[in-house]
Amino acid sequence: DTEVTQTPKHLVMGMTNKKSLKCEQHMGHRAMYWYKQKAKKPPELMFVYSYEKLSINESVPSRFSPECPNSSLLNLHLHALQPEDSALYLCASSQVDQGAYEQYFGPGTRLTVT
Amino acid sequence: EDKVVQSPLSLVVHEGDTVTLNCSYEVTNFRSLLWYKQEKKAPTFLFMLTSSGIEKKSGRLSSILDKKELFSILNITATQTGDSAVYLCAVKGLYSGAGSYQLTFGKGTKLSVIP
DSSP, X not given: OOOEEEEOSEEEEOTTOEEEEEEEEOSOOOEEEEEEEOTTSOOEEEEEEETTEEEEEOSOOTTEEEEEEETTEEEEEEESOOGGGXXXXXXXXXXXXXXXXXXXXXXXXXXXXX | OOEEEEEOSEEEEETXXXXXXXXXEXXXXXXXXXXXXXXXXXXXXXXXXXXXXXOEEETTEEEEEETTTTEEEEEEOSOOGGXXXXXXXXXXXXXXXXXXXXXXXXXXEEEEEEO
């Protein structure tokens, strides 16, 4: 199984809502990533988890709150978002970097903030 | 600050042409360079390169890395309309202070293959 799954595929939320994005992989990868991608731009790194611990937070606003409950799951909790947060949110996973391993991406969640 | 520069930014070719996409980089503690193809949503992994001078091939696609000159090229021969996509180059380097590796993407090359 070389798949990273993400749910939901699409999400529309108001600025006062609280929602969560979910990501799952069963490749035994112990590094997981959240990226944000705006139209016609490459993905921007948001967070990196290594062995279920947050190792990188790329100065992301606190209205985005990541969580890694176990080695297969990664969540991104959303609260009080702004319209400019509308984007494609991508999850990826890889083996932890003791070597140069590739990242596998999920299909993404298309988020629209109204 | 890590930097990845891709050229050209966009390219239009006819079916059957051969194309070369370029990626140059400046990265702290280089670990690997990755090529992705992005059509609609998530990037699809193509190649990972870690050693200089060793060509990776997959069908009509091939890629090579030059760690001395800090660049990589992605070649596509006998292009087809299905090759139309954005090709992303990303470089993995050490993220100082956190003990983790960060993937830095270039802006991508948009390839359009016309019949």
